[in-house]
Amino acid sequence: MNFEQVRIVLVNTAQPGNIGGAARAMLNMGFTRLYLVNPAAFPTDRATWRAAGAGQLLETATVCDHFDQAIADCHLIIGTSTRARRIPWPLQDPRTCCQQIAAEPPQRQVALVFGNEQHGLTNHELHRCHQHVAIPANPAYASLNLSAAVQVLTYELRLQILAQQNKPPLPPAPEHPPDDPPATSQAVENLLQHLERAMLGSGFLDPAAPRQTMTRMRRMFSRIRPDEREVQILRGFLASTEKSAKPR
Amino acid sequence: MNFEQVRIVLVNTAQPGNIGGAARAMLNMGFTRLYLVNPAAFPTDRATWRAAGAGQLLETATVCDHFDQAIADCHLIIGTSTRARRIPWPLQDPRTCCQQIAAEPPQRQVALVFGNEQHGLTNHELHRCHQHVAIPANPAYASLNLSAAVQVLTYELRLQILAQQNKPPLPPAPEHPPDDPPATSQAVENLLQHLERAMLGSGFLDPAAPRQTMTRMRRMFSRIRPDEREVQILRGFLASTEKSAKPR
CATH class of the missing domain: 3.40.1280.10 (SPOUT methyltransferase, trefoil knot domain)
Known part of the structure; x- marks a missing residue:
C-alpha cells in the first residue's frame, strides 16, 4: 500500500x-x-x-x-x-x-x-x-x-x-545531540559523591541526620539520565561553590 | 483523567x-x-x-x-x-x-x-x-x-x-437493525439449495459440469452473513423466477 x-x-x-x-x-x-x-x-x-x-x-x-x-x-x-x-x-x-x-x-x-x-x-x-x-x-x-x-x-x-511499510511515525529523534552521549553510571556516581561532599562542605547536609536527601537526589538523577555535558556542567558548578565558600 | x-x-x-x-x-x-x-x-x-x-x-x-x-x-x-x-x-x-x-x-x-x-x-x-x-x-x-x-x-x-476510561471510541453500532437478526446456518443452507434448484431449473447450471459454481456461491454467502430479511428477499426472488419461467 x-x-x-x-x-x-x-x-x-x-x-x-x-x-x-x-x-x-x-x-x-x-x-x-x-x-x-x-x-x-x-x-x-x-x-x-x-x-x-x-x-x-x-x-x-x-x-x-x-x-x-x-x-x-x-x-x-x-x-x-x-x-x-x-x-x-x-x-x-x-x-x-x-x-x-x-x-x-x-x-x-x-x-x-x-x-x-x-x-x-x-x-x-x-x-x-x-x-x-x-x-x-x-x-x-x-x-x-x-x-x-x-x-x-x-x-x-x-x-x-x-x-x-515498517516505518516509524516520526524519524527517530536523538534524545541527545551526537556530541553529548548519556553519562556512564560511574560518571553519575562521581557526580553524586561530589554533590554529597559539597552539601556536607556547605553545611547544608548534616552528617548526623538520616541520608534521605542523598537517596532523593540519586532517584532524581536516575530519572533524569544526564548526558556527559550535563554532568560536566553540574560538577563544574559544585567545584565553584566549593572554591567560593567562605572558610567555616 | x-x-x-x-x-x-x-x-x-x-x-x-x-x-x-x-x-x-x-x-x-x-x-x-x-x-x-x-x-x-x-x-x-x-x-x-x-x-x-x-x-x-x-x-x-x-x-x-x-x-x-x-x-x-x-x-x-x-x-x-x-x-x-x-x-x-x-x-x-x-x-x-x-x-x-x-x-x-x-x-x-x-x-x-x-x-x-x-x-x-x-x-x-x-x-x-x-x-x-x-x-x-x-x-x-x-x-x-x-x-x-x-x-x-x-x-x-x-x-x-x-x-x-474503558469506553469504546464509537458507541457500539448494531450491524443489523433489531428486527433483522442474522440468518441461521440452516436458513442459509436452505437458500443455497433453493439457489441451486433455481440455477438447475433455469438451465444456467449444468448438472454434468463441476460444482465450482455452488462452492463460489457458498463462499460468497459465508462472507456476506446475510440477515433473515435478506434471505427472505432472495428466496422470494428465486421462487418468482421459478414461477415465471417458460416451460422447458
Whole structure:
C-alpha cells in the first residue's frame, strides 16, 4: 500500500475555503490526489489562500459532475458518515478503517469520500461505499469542519500506511545531540559523591541526620539520565561553590 | 483523567479564523477550556464564524498577556513543535504523548500549547514544556494549519482518555437493525439449495459440469452473513423466477 493509491473525494462542497483546507490537510499527510464532485465554486481565491503550500493539488484536482465518475475505477470506497441510517451500514472508527485500507495490496484504488458540509453524503452515495467511517466525536457537538475531518482521517491513514511499510511515525529523534552521549553510571556516581561532599562542605547536609536527601537526589538523577555535558556542567558548578565558600 | 483537566493554549495567534477553528475542533473532541495568550485580534467576527457551534468556548476563553500566566497552575505542559532544536527536547508522536497525558491522575492540570502560525513556540515557551510533541507529517510539506493541528491532537487525546476510561471510541453500532437478526446456518443452507434448484431449473447450471459454481456461491454467502430479511428477499426472488419461467 502506498499513498498514491488513495484519492480524497469531496462531494458537493459548499464553502470554497474548505476545498483549500482539505488540500492542505491531505498534502500535510502525504496524499496528493484530490477529486471534486460538483463543487459550489472552484477554483476560487479563498480555496487557494487556505491551501497555502498545497496550491498544486488544486491545479491537479479532478473535477467531476457526478459522484459515480469519481469512484468508477476504485476497488474500495469509504464514506464518512455521522448520521445513523435507516438501514445501518458497516460503521468503523478511523483507526480500524485505516488499518483495513493500509492492508490493501498495491494497485488497488481507494477512495475516501466526504459529503456536503450541511447534509453529508446522500443515501445514494453512501450505498456506493463498502464501509462507512465515523470520527469519534463529542456527542454533544459531533459535526467536524470538513477540512478537519479530512485532517483526522488522512492522519490516521498516514500512520497506518507508515506502520504497514515498517516505518516509524516520526524519524527517530536523538534524545541527545551526537556530541553529548548519556553519562556512564560511574560518571553519575562521581557526580553524586561530589554533590554529597559539597552539601556536607556547605553545611547544608548534616552528617548526623538520616541520608534521605542523598537517596532523593540519586532517584532524581536516575530519572533524569544526564548526558556527559550535563554532568560536566553540574560538577563544574559544585567545584565553584566549593572554591567560593567562605572558610567555616 | 477527564476532559476538564486539559486546557488548549494558543500563543500569539495571528489569524483570528484559527482561534475559531481551534475552538470548534476542541469542542468536537469534548474539550472546553481555551486559553489565548496575546492574540493578534480577539474577539472577532471571523473567529465566531469559524467556531460555528463552539461559540460558547470563545466567550469563556481565558485571555492572558503572558504565556507563564496561562500555565502557572499546570502540572504537565506539552508543547507542539515542528522544528529541530539546537538542544533537543524529549520529542514524542501524538499517540505516545496522549497516552502519557491520559495516564495522569485526576486533578493534575495539563496544558497543550500551540504557537504562532509562522514561528511556532519561542525557545522560552518550549523550555517551559515537559515534552514536545510533533505530528508525523509529510516531510515535503510538514506545516499543518493551526486548527488542524489542534484537531489531530485533541482527537488523539480523546481516543486515549476514552480508552483509559474503558469506553469504546464509537458507541457500539448494531450491524443489523433489531428486527433483522442474522440468518441461521440452516436458513442459509436452505437458500443455497433453493439457489441451486433455481440455477438447475433455469438451465444456467449444468448438472454434468463441476460444482465450482455452488462452492463460489457458498463462499460468497459465508462472507456476506446475510440477515433473515435478506434471505427472505432472495428466496422470494428465486421462487418468482421459478414461477415465471417458460416451460422447458
